[in-house]
Amino acid sequence: MTRKIAVVVFPNFQLLDAAGPISAFDIASRFRPGAYEIHVLAPGGGHTPSSAGAGFATEGLSEGDWDTILVSGGDATKALSEFAEIVDWLKRAAPDARRVTSVCSGAYFLAEAGLLDGRRATTHWSRTDHFARRYPKIRLEADRIFIRDGAVWTSGGITAGIDLTLALIEDDLGPEVARRTAQQLVVHQRRPGGQSQFSALVEMGGASGRFGELMDWMRANLAAGLTVERLAEQAAMSPRNFARAFTAETGTTPAKAVERLRLEAARTAVETGHAPIDRVAETVGFGDPERMRRAFLRAFGQPPQALRRAARA
Template identity: 70%
Template sequence: MSRRIAVVIFPGFQLLDAAGPIAAFEIAERYVPGAYELWVLSAEGGEVESSSGVSLASDALDERPYDTIMIAGGDGTRSLPELRRIVAWLRRRAPSVRRLASICSGAYLLAEAGLLDGRRATTHWGRSDDFARRYPKVRLDADRIYVRDGEVWSSAGITAGIDLALALIEDDLGAGPARRTAQQLVVHQRRPGGQSQFSALLDSGGVNGRFAELMDWIREHLEEPLTVERLAGQAAMSPRNFARAFRAETGMTPAKAVERLRLEAARARVEGGREPIERVAEASGFSDPERMRRAFLRAYGQPPQALRRAART
């Protein structure tokens, strides 16, 4: 029996929030015919314009049985009369569906409907402070690519919707169809939900690229002690001003950023080589393998040895 998937949009939605998961489910259905039936819904139906100006055709919100309801995100979540109708519909329909999911700022609609109260969830890093203020009952985990709490799923910004869709496909159909879908999409089979959504922000040196040169310098000196004082000196700033500016630019403290860069370097060496874990820990700036193991568990939910085995497989 087909799983009926509803993707809910609204004026000003982010096009890829909807199109990415739709493409993933459509491709998975090729490999497992009859697995999915896709519907695009909106408050009133008809053509709905995205933030890019490109429109999608949609049906009006209805009472058909759905297996999964996914809410797209976008700037339209800020203030639209249509959202009140969607929120009311979500409250009414939630008990009858197997699974709820949000992409990016679509989490605002699930939270407004009270469907995230007491649950772990994530959203785009740029909305996390505002989201936490508005919805204190939600256990926001803003560092995650996607979060599953029971049968309620949420994801970070835009392309993370594809990661979420692949995870849903794997949950439904198993690793094989999910892997083939990812290959067809030419994306990684699965970025773990625990992977940080701040990685891309660090790669670019922050929102405005202010610390791009510093990020490059840190990567070249991971084996060395990297205190706030040393990083501030490298950036030609006072430690206090540097710590404040760095967090505003990247969304994390300097210490957390250094650990993240060390983790990424260590993971690449763990998955791509055969050198001893002890040497990887040393080369990546972790004081010992146990410290690195704990950092891997926090970030990826698995120890280094498990990631190495998975990569070899």
């Protein structure tokens, strides 16, 4: 059985959003010859350049017996106004496809076509606030690498498209082909879709880097009681002003930022170290291993023990 894949791009699309999934499908076809037939579509067809200059020779947005439609990202908010024909095409083509997917801000096209209304979805972390305001009918889960809601799949930024595609391959051809494809790509075997994107704004200390030094201090003191009052003292601000400024700057509350930093430190320790789980929980500031387990389930979709087993495998 050959599955026809329509990869939809537009001028100035993000190259890796399309090239990553195309490569993954191509490699999977080496292990299961004839599994996929890939077509790259774009408004008008012809040579379609990416934002990097390099591009693809594309076909026009044609009707076809598509198994899977995958929409690339890029400056999709600008492209929405310039390439409304993609949205119109999706409205016609999506109902006949077995599944519809997007990478990064390609989710905007799916949203404009009404394909995400009432569904769970994700997109690149930098777009989530705007996306949530623009599409209030969509249940946005901003931290997810990818989400499957029925026949509609969405993913976060750029390399998350490879995670998404490996999941699609596993869904089609089984875990062994997906594992061998991941090995050829030299990536981890498919990361669970529930794994957090982890906000880069938090990593940088905010949009302007205002809290960069504070974030460094937090990372060095994860085992301490990082209350709002303690963080505000370190930032030389009142607790109320600090909480308001920090949330505005980073897009998340101080408490959630602390949890994210602890989660990242704990995940690294769990996956690469040998310390007992309860010791990891104590070292990174969770204290109670059950509290850390619940945080892992929320952020990564798996408990610490499962991530450790997967890393060792």
